[in-house]
Structure formats: structure tokens, C-alpha cells
Amino acid sequence: MDIYESLCSPGIELTEQIARQIFEVLSECGPIVVIMDSEGNNWPSDPEEFAKLNISESFLKELCAKIDDGAEPVVTEVNDCSVIATQLATERSNCGYVIIALPQYSPESTLVNIDLIEMLLNQIGLIAKLIEKNHFLYEVQMKHYRLCGQSEIALN
Numbered sequence: 001m002d003i004y005e006s007l008c009s010p011g012i013e014l015t016e017q018i019a020r021q022i023f024e025v026l027s028e029c030g031p032i033v034v035i036m037d038s039e040g041n042n043w044p045s046d047p048e049e050f051a052k053l054n055i056s057e058s059f060l061k062e063l064c065a066k067i068d069d070g071a072e073p074v075v076t077e078v079n080d081c082s083v084i085a086t087q088l089a090t091e092r093s094n095c096g097y098v099i100i101a102l103p104q105y106s107p108e109s110t111l112v113n114i115d116l117i118e119m120l121l122n123q124i125g126l127i128a129k130l131i132e133k134n135h136f137l138y139e140v141q142m143k144h145y146r147l148c149g150q151s152e153i154a155l156n
Contacts, residue, residue, distance in 0.1 A: 015095045018128045019043035037096040053081050082110040090132045
């Protein structure tokens with residue numbers, strides 16, 4: 001069952017697993033992506049660069065509140081950095097939020113590239129859905145194995 005270990009670790013919540021998978025495919029020179037759960041825990045793709053942006057936790061909470069109120073995606077600016085935020089949800093779970101930070105981008109230049117940014121956000125959502133679906137299939141498979149094991153014990 002090693003194939004599922006990285007995606008189905010029981011001690012790691014879904015949001016963190018999504019972050020791990022997304023960060024593996026991001027380029028080093030690309031945007032800074034932050035995955036944030038509903039409790040405020042966040043996982044930045046590049047913690048050092050994200051720390052340099054000086055984006056406060058209260059600012060992140062304000063972004064999340066705007067998203068919860070229905071404004072999505074949120075495009076704003078903080079400390080000479082353009083920020084885009086949206087909800088991260090699958091068919092079954094509200095996983096939190098995706099925040100993309102683009103240092104030295106103005107909101108205007110961000111809006112010029114909004115189609116590419118929305119494509120990135122959609123891909124992140126797709127990754128979340130696939131990880132959740134993988135979890136579901138893994139659980140069904142384990143349930144099937146348990147039932148088969150119980151049937152074998154009953155036959156003996």
C-alpha cells in the first residue's frame with residue numbers, strides 16, 4: 001500500500017496534502033502560493049519569500065472573510081504585492097483558501113493576466129478534487145479488503 005502513503009497519511013489533513021502536491025509542481029521563480037485551512041493554518045510554497053512580503057495574519061483573515069461573503073476571486077494589493085485569493089473546495093469538503101502572491105505586480109497588471117491566474121486556480125481546485133477522490137477510493141478499497149477478510153475468516 002506504499003502507493004497511497006503520500007496521499008493518504010492518516011495524521012495529515014486534506015488541506016496539507018493538497019499543499020504538498022501543489023508545491024511539488026510549482027516552479028521556483030513562479031508565484032508564491034499559500035494554502036490556508038479554515039482554522040487559519042497556512043502553508044506557503046516558499047516560506048522565506050512569503051515572510052519577506054510582510055503580509056499580516058489579520059490581512060489574510062480579512063481576505064478569507066471577503067471570500068466567505070461571496071467576493072471571489074479577491075484581487076487586491078498589499079506592500080507592493082498583488083494578491084489573489086479564492087476558496088479551495090471540492091464536492092465534499094471546504095478545504096480552505098488559495099492565496100496567490102505576485103511580488104512587484106500591480107492590481108492592473110494582475111488583471112491583465114487574470115485568465116492565466118484563474119487557470120492556475122482551477123488547476124489547484126482540480127488537484128484538490130483528485131486527492132479527495134483518491135481518499136474516497138482508498139477508503140472503499142480498504143473497506144472491501146476488511147469485508148473480504150471477514151468472509152475468509154467465516155469460511156474457515
